[in-house]
Amino acid sequence: MYVPPKYRGKGIGRAITNRLIDDARSMGYRQLRLESLEFLHAAHSLYRSVGFHEIDPYADNSMESYQPAKQLDQYYSITVFMEMDL
Numbered sequence: 449m450y451v452p453p454k455y456r457g458k459g460i461g462r463a464i465t466n467r468l469i470d471d472a473r474s475m476g477y478r479q480l481r482l483e484s485l486e487f488l489h490a491a492h493s494l495y496r497s498v499g500f501h502e503i504d505p506y507a508d509n510s511m512e513s514y515q516p517a518k519q520l521d522q523y524y525s526i527t528v529f530m531e532m533d534l
Contacts, residue, residue, distance in 0.1 A: 449491075461494055469498060473534050481506060481531040492528055500530040 449468075451461045472480055482500065484491050505524045515523055 456490075461491070462498075465494060465498055469532075469534070477534055479531060479533050481529070484528050484530070486526050486528050488528075492530075495530055499532040501532065503529050503531050505529050506531075 449461065449464055451464075469480065480500075481503075482495065484495070505527070506529060
């Protein structure tokens with residue numbers, strides 16, 4: 449999810465996040481997980497405010513398909529992993 453800087457602070461990110469959560473619930477999901485680069489502090493605050501909490505890196509994360517195994521530790525070191533129960 450990305451909101452261009454000139455549109456930030458207007459509730460757009462929250463609206464998108466809430467819609468994604470609502471859609472996941474309506475499809476029967478029981479848990480959501482996400483990955484976010486560690487420098488995106490405002491995003492982490494948003495995610496926490498809707499019920500996500502930090503977790504350890506999980507198997508089958510999005511980068512395992514794109515990064516050589518030897519670089520995954522570097523990816524993990526700059527990434528925040530979060531989840532929430534629905």
